[in-house]
Amino acid sequence: MSPEPAAPPADPLLGPADIRTLAGALGIRPTKTLGQNFVIDPGTVRKIVRTAGVEAHDVVVEVGPGLGSLTLALLETGARVVAIEIDPVLAAALPRTVAARLPEAAERLLVVGADAMDVTELPAFPGEGPAEPDALVANLPYNVAVPVLLTLLERLPTLRRGLVMVQAEVADRLAAPPGSRTYGVPSAKAAWYATAHRSATIGRTVFWPVPNVDSALVRLERHDPPSTVASRQEVFAVVDAAFSQRRKTLRSALAGWAGSAERAGAAVTAAGLDPTLRGERLGIVDFARIAEHRPEDA
Template identity: 55%
Template sequence: MSLLGAAEIRELAEALDLKPSKSLGQNFVHDGNVCRKIVRTAGLTPTDIALEIGPGLGSLTLAMLEEAQAVVAVEIDSRLANQLPITAAKHSERADILTVINQDALTLKSLPIDPTVLIANLPYNVSVPVFLHLLEILPSLRSGVVMVQAEVADRLAAKPNSKEYGIPSVKAAWWADVTGAGSVSRSIFWPQPNVDSKLVGFKRRETPGDEELRKKVFAIIDLAFAQRRKMLRSALSSMYGGSAAAEAVLSAAGIDPTLRGEALDIHGFCAIASQQVES
């Protein structure tokens, strides 16, 4: 199977009269070696159903077709969605295992088959919402690797008491263990972005609780980091009717009220939310 190079990427774009859209985060990967490296990093096997978000012109898709049992690609741009099966058929004898869905990933509620691995160059302008949405609605996803803006990757993989740790870090940890998986050069993209990119890997684990608890936990996380220099007793005061009440809830949960949100892992936030149910 031949993967797409820089020249063919440009030819395809010209044939489609496609000018890469900043609003859709369209930066197309044209380095086949990098695409295969991403697939290897994700540990894709012949029994896996691979999910790709924002396949664009198909560089990463073709690398996934080499390894997976099936590939589902979700593409918001109808021109790209219509072209992708054609490109796959031209380059791969396994094009029949590809399903293309022309839809905004943020509006997905389900898929025709249950994917097991997520591999994607996520649109950078919506990478965190898309990543969290997929973890929420697709429990069959057990692992994956996504390419995102470098600072977003650092936030997703951050641990408590680091400057990068924040809302994305804690919310992603509800579903999965997230780690950094390496950097990629700006030169592999067309057009070349003005930001650096990194890979983030994840492995799903059992969630700390049910959907009712998750919603409470996420509301507390949002408040805790809205003004991240505030102590938790102040940051959560609006939820509990004042700082004194918030301090009582935090103490009952075994959390020091003078800590800031950045000091707690997902289990700490769950302890607070669970106390809210009891109070």
């Protein structure tokens, strides 16, 4: 007779010993290249899930699930989870971990073995059409947090809200309003899609390996993009140009975008704005208005 399968643990979430045991069995050492820092504290991931307001009817996208710390906490709510994992070893192991620790949730997990930057649509849960996620909840890899976030907001229009854990400095940038010291390209581009608010700070000791910086949560609530005849790409081109030389006025910073400083000044003036302002003073609606007045031959 085959041995009876081991009973699931009383607490399905992963503690420090569980994380190290799993990593050792898989031959995994967290790498800076993939921005891997695994959460080893069950209380932290349950706090993230509570703060995100995840409920049983939700379909949640998680990026970089790693060994499954946050994944298990999300599944614990009854939600369905689409986990996008670039590391093939971790992607293959995640369903086994869920089956062993939270077996009743195994059918509610869909693992996508891919780089999140390459995902254009999500596969389907068995017997359904392509997954249409409501929420993004993730401990985003440190080195690609902003591009991953912006890419998913662009490509997954059903995402209505999100809660992401990022470096505290990145959280400040994402949530910064115009005119603040930390306002810049990430702030302006995120504002095209959503309203961002910085939430709780997460201490570095809940991670393995321990990073050199603290992390923070950023809450996102999607809204309609600005009403404009300019495309998102055209507006983002203005944002990039305005912050490429942060200390310069719009008239100077947008000279390459418009073809000359004079034409840049005229475009900004036509948008109803002062060309002597710097980009850090403008909101996403202002950038959209400038994009509408780019010279046709620029």
